[in-house]
Amino acid sequence: MESPSIRSICCIGAGYVGGPTMAVIADRCPAIQVTVVDLNAERIAAWNDADLSQLPVYEPGLDGVVGRARGRNLHFSTAVEEAIAAADMVFISVNTPTKTKGLGAGQASDLKWVEASARTVAQAAQGHTIVVEKSTLPVRTAAVIQEILASAEGGKSFAVLSNPEFLAEGTAVPDLEAPDRVLIGGDDPGAIAALAAIYGQWVPAERILTTNLWSSELSKLTANAFLAQRISSINGIAAFCEATGADVREVAKAIGADSRIGPKFLQAGPGFGGSCFQKDILNLVYLCRHYGLEEVAAYWEQVVTLNTWQQHRIARLVVNKLFGTVSGKRIGVLGFAFKADTNDTRESPAIRICKDLLEEGAILQILDPKVSERQIALDLGQAAGDGSWQHVADVHQAASGADALLLLTEWQAFAQIDWPAVAAVMRQPAWLFDARAKADGGAALAAGLQVWTVGEGIKP
Ligand code: NAD
Ligand code: UGA
Secondary structure (H helix, E strand, O other): OOOOOOOOEEEOOOHHHHHHHHHHHHHHOOOEEEEEEEOOHHHHHHHHOOOOHHHHOOOOOOHHHHHEEEEEEEEOOOOOHHHHHHOEEEEOOOOOOOOOOOOOOOOOEHHHHHHHHHHHHHHHOEEEEEEEOOOOOOOHHHHHHHHHHHHHOEEEOEEEOOOOOOOOOOHHHHHHHHHOEEEEOOOOOOHHHHHHHHHOOOHHHHHEEEOHHHHHHHHHHHHHHHHHHHHHHHHHHHHHHHHHHHOHHHHHHHOOOOOOOOOOOOOOOOOOOOOOOHHHHHHHHHHHOOOHHHHHHHHHHHHHHHHHHHHHHHHHHHHHHHOOOOOOOEEEOOOOOOOOOOOOOOOHHHHHHHHHHHHHOOOOEOOOOOOOHHEEHHHHHHHHHHHHHHHOOOHHHOOOOOOOOOOOOHHHHHHOOOOHHHHHHHOOOOOEEEEEOOOOOOHHHHHOEEEEEOOOOOOO
């Protein structure tokens, strides 16, 4: 079948996925006009900011990509209908968070933004339009989108594809420029060929996989479930290592050398965060229950249970080591983002751990190179300045008068701390709790601190 050649793309949703993904498509396909639209005018204004350091998403290398394409064939706009009408292909890249109320609350994905997008496409599209699911969606959502589009009036036609995104935050640009694979699910060969031709501009053909719609949708949930499962597995073993004198990094190296296991995603830490792992597993759990697969649901649910336990465990450990109480004690928190090289704090383990410590009466001095005080206040549900926490600018301030430093995000700068200088401003006896095994624990120990490292325990 002849594949329509795409000249104009619209992407609904200018978030962590829509923005970087479309920037790379525009960069690699200068002949295609790409317009990213969003209802959030503030976000669109930030994408259009002349100062590329003000983009709403922080990703290494993204400023260069946006700088090359923006204004040429990459546009950011709030004119949603107009951009859809002009497009041959529309990506839906809106948020799909866990439902907070109603049927499936706490587990099922909330599809109201996806449904709203599909309705807008049905109403605003012109002629033939290929609609691409970029958001992570429950398996069989394409059928819902097809049904909504089928109700469109006025001789319009549509093809629906699933094209889940596998980028990780912090490495979005290299992940998009050299993906392990691109997955395209669908049943319209012409539409599949049109989307494959876009990626084919820079992705080798053997890395572009095509499947049916449902396999594509389910592969995305499954990939995230498998990745998260590895983290809960290694975090469980980390706790066991601390109890027995084994060292989780040595164990991870030993098992990762087995080519069947592989070395990646075996880094013990404070538990996984990020907007997707928990949401996608809970969605998988919900769907398994829906299809009567209780044992399968319970199996995957345990990945999330262990993750939550790991976060509470670290907060409890800090309290225990500080003589059973942190009331009125200062604790410097190093890192608030859910991982390094991102400004994203969604589901960050720092949120739960900090809340637990605040609940115990600690005074937190929180440092993160990319997360604003406003964002931390939103996440903690309390403003700074009431005495319970403050946002600080450097490690020295985080440590000042503190009984402990708690390292929660693996920012590279935390590997190069001047421990004698830091120890000098802390209240003794002082601790370093390194939940990422990122700091130079030997140097902290030599500077007089007691040191606990995840998966290793207390340094002798
Ligand atoms: P996000 O919240 O950063 O961005 C979504 C954007 O969509 C928001 O700016 C919102 O205003 C906009 N939006 C919602 N409804 C709209 C509508 N009707 N019209 C126009 N704009 C609308 O979300 P995200 O992190 O980019 O994630 C988007 C999807 O991609 C989710 O399904 C997520 O699971 C998936 N995903 C995310 C990542 C990631 O690293 N964040 C990676 C892979 C997949
Ligand atoms: C993850 C997946 O890696 C992407 O493939 C996927 O597209 C994305 O989710 C999504 O669907 O949103 P992301 O959440 O951005 O990407 O980042 P990861 O690198 O996967 O890290 C997730 C969390 O796991 C972080 O809190 C990280 O610190 C933690 N992690 C990761 C560990 O604790 N140990 C590891 O070994 C790896």
